[in-house]
Amino acid sequence: MVSAGKILVVDDEAVIRDLMTDILAGEGFAVETCASGPAALHLLNDEGGFILLFTDIMMPEMDGIELIREARKVAPSVIPIVMTGYATLETARAAVKEGAYDYVLKPFSLSEIKLAVSNAFERHRLSNEVARLREITQLFNISEAIARIHDEERLVNFVLRAALERVGAERGSLMLTTPDGQGLEIAASVGVPEDAAKTVVKVGTGISGWVAQNIKPLLVEDIQKIPEVAEISRRLERDPSFISVPLERKPSSQEHELRAVGEQPRVLAVLNVSRKKEGGQFTEGDLKTLSIVANHAAVAIENVRLINDLEQAHLATLQSMALLLEAKDPYTHGHSQRVRDYSVIAARRLGMSDRDIETLRLGAALHDIGKIGVKDAVLNKEGPLTPEEWEMIKRHPVIGYDVLVPVQFLTPEHLALVRSHHERVDGKGYPDGLQGDQLSPLVRVIAVADAYDAMSSGRAYRKVMPNERIVGELKRCSGSQFDPKVAQTFVALVEAGQLRRSLPAAAAV
Ligand SMILES: [Fe+2]
Incomplete structure (x- = not known):
């Protein structure tokens, strides 16, 4: 886990790096430093989790403006602040135009740094809030749409497509549990080869079978790094990052009355997504999104089936009436x-x-x-x-x-x-x-x-x-x-x- 306030300081002068470390660490932030743009990009790339990036402008290998430009590509959410002297004030203003959030002038005081950091963190909090609201609105729209579909085939197709779109995946399937609860078969798929789409997977085998058996979601960022998962599924070598979530039914007391006979399988289906767009990896956030979609979808599938059962019962009554009449x-x-x-x-x-x-x-x-x-x-x-x-x-x-x-x-x-x-x-x-x-x-x-x-x-x-x-x-x-x-x-x-x-x-x- 990444600490809540992680800051990266980039400056070719060791004295500035030390000073910034003293100031920021003293305020309780986790600070990392490096002396050049490429080193900073490496950290942003591999480590991630930085909220703030303090960068000098004049550096030998890569200047601060270029670093900000490159940093936006590898860590779009990081907030850049430039540190500069009066001599390069104009350049600092140019850096703001390039995407820097703010600048501080050297030699800086403790209060200036504290103010810049507190402003940046406030902005970070607000933009997170906006993103969260947007996500909630989109999920709300999906769940509303799901509840309006009364046909199981259309429902599973809609759920799969909505899930793929929400997490930016190019490939996926929704597998329904067979009536005996022993297998899983694909009811909707995108980008899955036809022969694979037709096979029934036994519960307990493969990734989906594991998820159905254990009733647990599975997020794999890179299968190569988890040999025990790689062993379960050979086919995922081409799609190293994926998510599988179970659609779990929540039996109600009412349902027990309506379905008097037979224990229904607890997992209705498994939703699988893989191949993140642009070769990316799925995240905890994606897993959370899919779990919410899966919960709504499970309720909707149950409802559609319940309504269908009631319709069938009603129909059977009508048909018996017709037969009785003819008898x-x-x-x-x-x-x-x-x-x-x-x-x-x-x-x-x-x-x-x-x-x-x-x-x-x-x-x-x-x-x-x-x-x-x-x-x-x-x-x-x-x-x-x-x-x-x-x-x-x-x-x-x-x-x-x-x-x-x-x-x-x-x-x-x-x-x-x-x-x-x-x-x-x-x-x-x-x-x-x-x-x-x-x-x-x-x-x-x-x-x-x-x-x-x-x-x-x-x-x-x-x-x-x-x-x-x-x-x-x-x-x-x-x-x-x-x-x-x-x-x-x-x-x-x-x-x-x-x-x-x-x-x-x-x-x-
Ligand atoms: Fe008639």
């Missing part, structure tokens, strides 16, 4: 799952995006949930329905929509699948009589999938149709009830035998 009617048993499967197969054939396919998958599973609000006697009636009974049946898309609107994680696209699956492209469907562009591509798919399942399953009032008749119906209703492109896709799938019933109707079992 009462032997003709529609498994209907929602089949509509889901057919919709997904057709959507893939139509080249829809993964996101759209996911929306269809969930929307289809829930599309008939509104039947919960229709009397069993009407739903399961054998024989033709009266006009009033038809009206009751036709209310189910709106009932389903109303039931699901309050569910936060369902998007308008999901809700449209529930509300509009009985709409037709010619506008003669229900409940809203939408037509043309008012029907989204996803609604067009589910409408055909739903009708296809009705035709291929049979109903209380109608037998299962043979494939040729189904194909005939799909073609006949193309452009009126069905979107032509979707109808054509279903025809192709039926003819190729690719719409096999994964879940047979209970009546057929």
Whole structure:
């Protein structure tokens, strides 16, 4: 550790060096002296930790002004003060222009030196304060942004990029602990070779594995100087300075209630950064910054997972409701799952995006949930329905929509699948009589999938149709009830035998 008030005095005259040492040491400062600019730069370079640099101006090898210029490169935070005689007063003023904070005139008195030192230390304290405030503000902004992200993949990528930027690193990874707690796998990386990004590291092996096992951060300024760390990881020879910090979870009492089963791993992830820009070494300050980022990130990851768990639980409840509903009617048993499967197969054939396919998958599973609000006697009636009974049946898309609107994680696209699956492209469907562009591509798919399942399953009032008749119906209703492109896709799938019933109707079992 460097003492709090370390001062370097540079003068080619031994008498000045001795005098300054006496004055400053007498005031309780740690003083080092040297006789030339190059010697001073060497000290600033290797030792570091100097707050003040007193330098003579006229020196043989390197003058004071050049020393100040060079010192700014190797120790930018050091505050230079020049010592000069009246003869070189103008040069002293020039030195101030070059970046010297102040000057003292030889022969100087004790009080002059004390005043210059106290001013310089005050400036040092203030600039430290400003830097600390800036750092805190930036960390605050990062933690705010982290808390706003609700998707784990986006979250880990943001955390890694923010961490790299804050500490000026060019390479890094965020490794998540595998569900069994035994391994670490890269969830986000920058500058890491692809093959390395795919490997799973066992907890307890390598640097990240060590950090996860010991739940301790690791700052290595230069791996060459720590052979026991160098032994752990050969790959870091090219990146001798690095930091690895664990993202530790803090279990709450509430969480214990929500996650009743299974002990979760204590370390959620490990954040690694290496390759400091311009070949520099990471510092204690960088480690502190990363530890703060890691703490916020750990809380955010936990929250995202908790919300996700709750959503899944909610979703499972809704799906059970839909299944329960179908279980009462032997003709529609498994209907929602089949509509889901057919919709997904057709959507893939139509080249829809993964996101759209996911929306269809969930929307289809829930599309008939509104039947919960229709009397069993009407739903399961054998024989033709009266006009009033038809009206009751036709209310189910709106009932389903109303039931699901309050569910936060369902998007308008999901809700449209529930509300509009009985709409037709010619506008003669229900409940809203939408037509043309008012029907989204996803609604067009589910409408055909739903009708296809009705035709291929049979109903209380109608037998299962043979494939040729189904194909005939799909073609006949193309452009009126069905979107032509979707109808054509279903025809192709039926003819190729690719719409096999994964879940047979209970009546057929
Ligand atoms: Fe329906």
